[in-house]
Amino acid sequence: MDQDLNLFREEASAWLEKYCPKSMRVPILDQKEFYWGGRKSTFDSKDQQIWFERMLEKRWIAPHWPVKYGGGGLSLKENRVIEEEMERLGCRKPLLSFGITMLGPALLEFATEPQRIKYLNEIVAGKIRWCQGYSEPNAGSDLAGLQTKAEENGDYYLVNGTKVWTSYGDKADWIFALVRTNFEVKKQEGISFLLIDMNTPGVSTRPIKLISGISPFTETFFDNVQVPKDQLVGDLNAGWTIAKYLLTHERQMIGSMANNRRKLSDIAKEQLCLKNGILMNPILRTEVARNEMDTEIFNLTVTRAVDEARAGHHSGAVSSMFKYYGTELNIQRQELNMALRGSRGLEWESEASSQGFEARTFLRSKGNSIEGGTHEIQLNIIAKQILKL
Amino acid sequence: MSLVLTEEQQMLKIAAKEFLIEKAPIAFLRKLRDTEDEMGYDPELWLEMAAMGWTSLTIPEEYGGLGFGYVGLGEVLEETGRTLTCSPLISTSLLCASAIQLGGSLGYKHQFFQELIKGIVYAFATDEQSHHDPDYVETKAEKAGSGFVLTGTKTFVLDGHVAAKYVVSAKFEERIHLFVVDADAVGIQKERIIMMDSRNSSDVSFEKTPAICMLSGAEETYHRTLDIGRIGLASEMLGATLEAFQRTVAYLKERRQFGVSIGSFQALQHRASKMFCEIEMVKSIVLKALQMIDREDENLAIWASMAKVKAGEVIKLVTNEAIQIYGGIGMTDDEEIGFFIKRARAAQVTLGDYNFHLDRYAKLHGY
Incomplete structure (x- = not known):
């Protein structure tokens, strides 16, 4: 096993050396040098585009996801080898994506097959950029106290409320959000997990300027937003489990952001x-x-x-x-x-x-x-x- | 190489744990201390440890050893850390056997390994002042006939008063070499000094004492032996840290004040959680460093310093917090938690504390 892995490491390293453009191997000095994908995105440079496309073709955007969802079908161990080699060689991540680091793992665990096929493939191809709708003005550390509500209405949910600290809410295409679908039960048991296209009428964002002078977060408003029912992930009122699962991935990501x-x-x-x-x-x-x-x-x-x-x-x-x-x-x-x-x-x-x-x-x-x-x-x-x- | 134990290593560790809990719990150390035992360790227990194969783990099979490797010895040392078992395992099997493996001639390897496997005690003598400084060696070796005689004074020699042989660092023609010396050779004076952790230490002086042989490899053998020793000590320190932490967490649940267990207080929970994180870091670097010995990695100095720094900082944190969380009871000699802070401080000073090793780490990285 170790021997196979060593061989894989050598091959991965040789491939990266050969195909990662030189300019994609120097430390990032400006936020715009990160490629996030999505409907509104453009490439910052030719090399950035070449690098993303080569990695996409190699199926190393999400190396450990199953092939049918756009991944490379590799093991966690092989995935880690690729990460380590990229770090060692100073290769930039070809695509930064909350779809890969946060939403993807949750979809793999909790979504229906049609949902996985659609959303995961879009994520890997860099077509859709996702953001996270969790915190609210009155639900920070006490996240389960969230109040944004979704009411059943025929074949859609009607969503009303406000999210805050949405990372890149103004740049994202879709948002995965926690919404309250039951006010009668224990707070954790009345939460559902919804996927919402931000082009839907009634969704709007407002940037929050930080002490760094930059605005990576927004407030996100939902005003009578109609969300088709097939955009619910998992069972109704079972969203807290998904939320916690996803948070473990978010935490791991934030903790290991020390790349490059x-x-x-x-x-x-x-x-x-x-x-x-x-x-x-x-x-x-x-x-x-x-x-x-x-x-x-x-x-x-x-x-x-x-x-x-x-x-x-x-x-x-x-x-x-x-x-x-x-x-x-x-x-x-x-x-x-x-x-x-x-x-x-x-x-x-x-x-x-x-x-x-x-x-x-x-x-x-x-x-x-x-x-x-x-x-x-x-x-x-x-x-x-x-x-x- | 995966950063997890193999099945064989895991089995060795479990066997060691069971053996030590049964034969050498902390009560055993207390008894050695309170009876003012002259040897400072139990020779019978030591022979049983040898029979378990622990003195043979790192000795190659061609010399009658097990060739099991340093990860194995490290796991056993970790378990001796949990029970604070004092034995010549560090002086004899970790330090002296390594020096002989690195620098012994074929003939001497056969002779010394046979003794080491049986559990004949060898002590490693290098420090000459209160702070570990491997480059400061004033003990000198001179040619005498076909061999060498040594003159100088060593301190903090673990198991120095009960050893049958010493491995001694000395200068010959401006270079530091290791020599093997018979403990009853002429010109040797030794004085036992019992340390805070109730373990054996000695001052040993040599006056034109004949050496049995000089080990080859000069500083290379010398420094690598020290690095192996540091990693083994870090492993022992990890074991003591794990045990002290486990006991402290149990105490947090058991001790009640204001009608609740004190572990329900967030101020204490957060301190326990921080210790948990730090201990996880120690586990990673200790295992990695042990694997690097077996791999004969050329950057062993860096791994050794990392292991000794992290294990040293964290055992200090955990043993200090343990006493504070136990409160008054932690200050009493009746409670066993106090034994951990004593061993922590002694192990810390042995072969360089975290100040020494952090400085060395920076130097090795060119700053």
């Missing part, structure tokens, strides 16, 4: 003086080393979890660990990055700073311990589900 970044120590070597091969500021040096080491160990832990899952041990709450620990490492990294760059790191509007890329990324990282369930919620989940406290 420069090594912190390389930034340190460039920004600070070395004397006899040692960074001049011993305090920063220690913190850089600790963050770099912990990041390496965190990645090993991701690998170990995949290996253990393959060997049949799996715990859902582990995603809370990855979310908490991975985001914490990123938050520390951003703090250190700012410390290493000094006043240069503060530049907000300048050519040299790519319009404040570092400063804005730092500020954005403050949201990492809030979105997808706060640090505190993750620690609650670990305490209850794993430690049984």
